[in-house]
Amino acid sequence: MMRVAHPKKKPRNGELTSDELARNARVSSDRVLVENFFGRNHAQHTFKWGESPFDSFARMCFALTNFYTDINSLRADDGWFYRSVMGQYASMAERSRLASIQRRYRRRRDARLPADQNVQTRLSFSPSLSSANS
Numbered sequence: 001m002m003r004v005a006h007p008k009k010k011p012r013n014g015e016l017t018s019d020e021l022a023r024n025a026r027v028s029s030d031r032v033l034v035e036n037f038f039g040r041n042h043a044q045h046t047f048k049w050g051e052s053p054f055d056s057f058a059r060m061c062f063a064l065t066n067f068y069t070d071i072n073s074l075r076a077d078d079g080w081f082y083r084s085v086m087g088q089y090a091s092m093a094e095r096s097r098l099a100s101i102q103r104r105y106r107r108r109r110d111a112r113l114p115a116d117q118n119v120q121t122r123l124s125f126s127p128s129l130s131s132a133n134s
């Protein structure tokens with residue numbers, strides 16, 4: 001089942017009542033939100049072209065437009081959307097930060113291991129030398 005809300009038209013040689021005008025304002029406000037959603041959905045999910053030099057430029061333009069639209073909500077009611085997007089960006093940044101820390105740790109550990117093994121071999125006593133001294 002699908003519902004559709006249309007604004008009421010002004011009758012010929014007549015005027016709309018204040019209730020009808022208020023209802024039309026609510027309907028048009030809802031329609032703006034729906035149109036904004038469809039515009040965002042179209043821009044974020046359906047852009048496909050063949051691979052070409054223009055493709056990377058167009059993708060960058062769409063990505064920047066989507067990023068700007070995500071940060072600067074079109075309506076005050078989009079606050080929840082803004083907070084969820086900012087949360088996603090924060091979690092992406094946190095994952096990137098943790099991955100960077102992990103890479104740095106592994107790189108330093110790998111550089112340290114050969115040096116530690118050299119120190120251990122120099123400090124270890126061979127059984128032949130220790131038994132010869134006794």
